[in-house]
Amino acid sequence: MSMPKLSLRGVKKSFGPLEVCKNISIDIQPSELICLIGGSGSGKSTLLRCINLLDPIDDGEILLDGVDISLPGYDPNPVRRKIGMVFQSFNLFPHMTVLENIKLAPMKVKGMSSAEITSQAQELLERFGLSDKADVYPDRLSGGQQQRAAIVRALAMEPEIMLLDEVTSALDPELVGEVLDVIRQLKTQGMTLMLATHEMSFAREVADRVCFLDDGKLLEIAPPEKMFTAPEHARTRQFLQRVLHRERLQ
Amino acid sequence: MSTDTNTARGKSPARGLTRRQVYERKAKQKSLIIAAVSLAAVVILIYIIVPLAPGWEGVKRSFFNWAVLTKTFPKMLSAFVLDLQLFFIAAPLIFALALIIALMRNVTSAALYPLRLFAIVYIDVLRSIPVILTIYLIGFGIPGLGLLPPYNSPYIWGTVALVLAYSAYIAEVFRTGIESIHESQRSAARSLGLSETSMMRYVVLPQAIRRVVPTLVNFLVALLKDVALLSFIGPVELLRQAGVYKSLFANFTPYVGAALIFLCATIPAIRFADYLMAKQNAERSR
Amino acid sequence: MKRTLTTLAAILLASAATANECSTGNTLTADTLTIATGNPAYYPWVIDDAPESGNGFEAAVAYAIAGKMGYDNAHVAWVRTSFDGAIQPGAKNFDFNLQQFSILPERAEVIDFSAPYYTTTKAVVVTTANGKDMTPATLSGMKGLKFGAGAGLSAATFLESAVQPMASTLLYDDVANTTAALQANQVDAVIFDLPTALFVTGVQMDNGKIIGQFPTDVNDSPDHFGLVLAKNSPLTACVDAALSALQADGTMATIEDKWLASGAGVPVIDMSK
Ligand SMILES: Nc1ncnc2c1ncn2[C@@H]1O[C@H](COP(=O)(O)OP(=O)(O)O)[C@@H](O)[C@H]1O
Ligand SMILES: [Mg+2]
Numbered sequence: 001m002s003m004p005k006l007s008l009r010g011v012k013k014s015f016g017p018l019e020v021c022k023n024i025s026i027d028i029q030p031s032e033l034i035c036l037i038g039g040s041g042s043g044k045s046t047l048l049r050c051i052n053l054l055d056p057i058d059d060g061e062i063l064l065d066g067v068d069i070s071l072p073g074y075d076p077n078p079v080r081r082k083i084g085m086v087f088q089s090f091n092l093f094p095h096m097t098v099l100e101n102i103k104l105a106p107m108k109v110k111g112m113s114s115a116e117i118t119s120q121a122q123e124l125l126e127r128f129g130l131s132d133k134a135d136v137y138p139d140r141l142s143g144g145q146q147q148r149a150a151i152v153r154a155l156a157m158e159p160e161i162m163l164l165d166e167v168t169s170a171l172d173p174e175l176v177g178e179v180l181d182v183i184r185q186l187k188t189q190g191m192t193l194m195l196a197t198h199e200m201s202f203a204r205e206v207a208d209r210v211c212f213l214d215d216g217k218l219l220e221i222a223p224p225e226k227m228f229t230a231p232e233h234a235r236t237r238q239f240l241q242r243v244l245h246r247e248r249l250q
Numbered sequence: 251m252s253t254d255t256n257t258a259r260g261k262s263p264a265r266g267l268t269r270r271q272v273y274e275r276k277a278k279q280k281s282l283i284i285a286a287v288s289l290a291a292v293v294i295l296i297y298i299i300v301p302l303a304p305g306w307e308g309v310k311r312s313f314f315n316w317a318v319l320t321k322t323f324p325k326m327l328s329a330f331v332l333d334l335q336l337f338f339i340a341a342p343l344i345f346a347l348a349l350i351i352a353l354m355r356n357v358t359s360a361a362l363y364p365l366r367l368f369a370i371v372y373i374d375v376l377r378s379i380p381v382i383l384t385i386y387l388i389g390f391g392i393p394g395l396g397l398l399p400p401y402n403s404p405y406i407w408g409t410v411a412l413v414l415a416y417s418a419y420i421a422e423v424f425r426t427g428i429e430s431i432h433e434s435q436r437s438a439a440r441s442l443g444l445s446e447t448s449m450m451r452y453v454v455l456p457q458a459i460r461r462v463v464p465t466l467v468n469f470l471v472a473l474l475k476d477v478a479l480l481s482f483i484g485p486v487e488l489l490r491q492a493g494v495y496k497s498l499f500a501n502f503t504p505y506v507g508a509a510l511i512f513l514c515a516t517i518p519a520i521r522f523a524d525y526l527m528a529k530q531n532a533e534r535s536r
Numbered sequence: 537m538k539r540t541l542t543t544l545a546a547i548l549l550a551s552a553a554t555a556n557e558c559s560t561g562n563t564l565t566a567d568t569l570t571i572a573t574g575n576p577a578y579y580p581w582v583i584d585d586a587p588e589s590g591n592g593f594e595a596a597v598a599y600a601i602a603g604k605m606g607y608d609n610a611h612v613a614w615v616r617t618s619f620d621g622a623i624q625p626g627a628k629n630f631d632f633n634l635q636q637f638s639i640l641p642e643r644a645e646v647i648d649f650s651a652p653y654y655t656t657t658k659a660v661v662v663t664t665a666n667g668k669d670m671t672p673a674t675l676s677g678m679k680g681l682k683f684g685a686g687a688g689l690s691a692a693t694f695l696e697s698a699v700q701p702m703a704s705t706l707l708y709d710d711v712a713n714t715t716a717a718l719q720a721n722q723v724d725a726v727i728f729d730l731p732t733a734l735f736v737t738g739v740q741m742d743n744g745k746i747i748g749q750f751p752t753d754v755n756d757s758p759d760h761f762g763l764v765l766a767k768n769s770p771l772t773a774c775v776d777a778a779l780s781a782l783q784a785d786g787t788m789a790t791i792e793d794k795w796l797a798s799g800a801g802v803p804v805i806d807m808s809k
Contacts, residue, residue: 091438308625484706
């Protein structure tokens with residue numbers, strides 16, 4: 001196997017007395033799609049934020065292409081150029097149009113010219129079915145459109161890894177599909193992806209491996225068929241039963 | 251036949267208004283009439299009752315003296331130009347300084363802690379001192395240190411005092427604005443690789459400032475009125491000019507004239523602030 | 537015994553009343569003359585802010601007028617008012633008020649003035665430190681100065697009509713602030729009435745100097761100080777009568793000599809140059 005794109009080694013993170021990530025280790029290969037599942041509060045968001053260097057970890061290391069990016073004092077901004085992140089609640093900037101949202105970082109961070117990035121942004125918007133929304137402010141978009149725009153905004157920085165944190169959780173059910181389509185597209189293009197999700201059937205469909213987080217511990221890593229049919233831990237089974245039951249009811 | 255049913259269901263045949271629109275229009279007309287009638291009643295009552303007071307003739311002569319007003323008004327208007335000049339010089343300086351102080355107040359890195367401490371002390375001290383005292387102390391005190399003309403001018407130091415006092419208030423306004431921007435906006439900006447400075451400049455500040463504009467307009471109104479305080483250290487602006495005329499004519503009408511001038515200048519601004527506030531509320535509840 | 541006291545009181549009252557028919561029944565309080573001064577009242581007009589002592593020019597003038605009107609010192613009451621308090625509409629809380637009110641025709645429309653009890657010129661004060669110590673003082677020299685003055689003291693209007701200085705005049709609330717501005721070099725020169733100027737340069741400032749007084753034949757100069765009374769007060773005539781009697785018998789001149797420094801040596805500004 002080639003060098004992992006991203007490696008977590010014994011990552012620990014606490015908020016005061018509360019241990020949120022307990023010694024988490026995992027290697028992620030280039031173009032791999034990892035799904036993080038687990039109950040609410042199990043630490044999925046925190047783990048993704050740590051990888052994006054939004055929250056500093058307390059112990060352990062995070063290696064990007066073999067380089068430790070979690071060293072205290074390491075400049076986070078070059079790392080964030082390579083690792084894009086999209087959040088659960090829509091973090092589009094409300095005072096900018098969709099196009100301005102997309103152009104901001106490439107212009108200010110990469111120093112791209114407005115013309116350069118505009119044509120690139122138009123292409124992305126087209127690809128994700130948003131070409132007529134370029135000059136619209138976020139509050140005029142549906143939730144699904146906003147989330148797709150947020151993904152496009154992250155993609156415009158041409159990241160090597162995308163972290164998606166429950167990007168469909170805040171959406172009306174009929175809008176979930178269009179966002180999941182976008183993720184499928186990204187996978188097809190060979191993007192390395194890590195997503196926290198509650199969409200179990202989607203995880204089963206697209207994930208290369210599924211990670212079950214329980215109370216800050218990475219309890220189980222397995223390919224989806226194994227995770228969803230024959231999980232090793234009783235805790236995993238319990239969790240899956242609960243959510244799959246709910247999913248069937250819907 | 252079908253149009254008839256339509257009408258019955260609520261389409262006004264004349265204008266094609268819905269039943270709701272017709273109802274609302276009538277209700278609005280009615281409330282307008284009631285408001286106009288009651289306002290007229292109050293005005294008429296004041297107009298009749300106040301002159302019945304035994305001292306009315308004296309008050310009229312001393313406060314509402316047409317002859318004095320017409321004699322003093324032109325010069326007071328030109329004195330108000332000085333207020334406006336001082337205002338338009340002070341306001342941008344205030345905003346710039348307030349923004350710097352608010353940003354200093356917001357720094358988180360330990361190395362820059364002295365800046366933060368300075369901002370805290372600055373805001374606390376200047377907000378605790380009445381503006382007029384700041385003007386006295388700086389406007390008289392600093393030139394007294396032995397500065398030579400023109401650097402000891404009360405115009406300069408009075409303006410400096412106003413800028414210091416108001417920037418402390420407005421820095422707090424900016425700070426609340428900055429803090430009202432949700433953490434997720436910062437996370438989103440950071441995750442895109444924006445530096446702290448870019449994040450502030452392009453993401454946080456534009457939203458924060460937009461949010462506090464109504465408050466800022468209110469402070470601008472207060473500032474325009476407080477420019478008059480500079481008269482205590484020498485400049486003959488509207489309030490002082492009115493005082494001179496009051497003393498010359500032994501009559502308070504110039505003060506009423508000054509009040510009118512301030513009213514004309516500030517009421518539009520106040521209405522504008524209200525309008526902005528209402529607009530923001532509407533946007534937020536959408 | 538009791539009856540003798542009552543009789544005595546009646547006689548005293550009668551004597552007070554007969555002393556000046558003019559004011560009887562017209563004072564604020566029967567048998568008492570209520571006189572107002574500033575708050576605070578300044579040297580040399582009232583010494584130590586204590587008009588009851590009779591010390592200071594205006595305090596002495598007030599008691600002299602009261603005496604002529606038939607009120608001995610025990611029948612004089614003092615109150616304090618600001619300038620605004622003196623001119624506000626409504627009943628006054630004084631019979632007359634003296635705090636260097638200049639007699640101006642505009643003011644006379646809302647208040648009564650007595651005849652002048654003192655006439656003075658306006659004087660220009662500089663500091664010897666600021667290099668504006670120009671002697672002899674001339675009109676053209678004055679035009680180049682940046683002036684400061686008290687806002688209540690008709691000086692602003694006077695400067696505008698008589699001098700027309702190039703720089704706009706700065707105005708202050710009181711003598712102390714005006715002097716402070718001069719000492720801080722924020723103005724080149726300040727204008728006071730001559731007695732105040734003599735006091736300020738003689739007592740308050742180390743380096744103050746009067747460079748000249750304006751001649752008596754320019755606009756609004758000299759300043760005539762008058763007592764202020766309510767508009768159409770019946771007392772105005774009584775006060776005027778008392779004043780002219782005091783002037784005739786030389787009392788006014790004596791009081792002036794006693795309380796006001798002589799401005800005899802102060803040069804007159806040459807308005808022709
Ligand atoms: N900034 C923070 N400060 C304190 N506690 C936090 C913070 N962020 C998350 N937590 C806590 O950490 C735990 C894990 O949260 P999170 O990572 O959001 O879980 P998940 O995304 O799996 O629902 C929760 O108990 C949460 O309350
Ligand atoms: Mg979460």
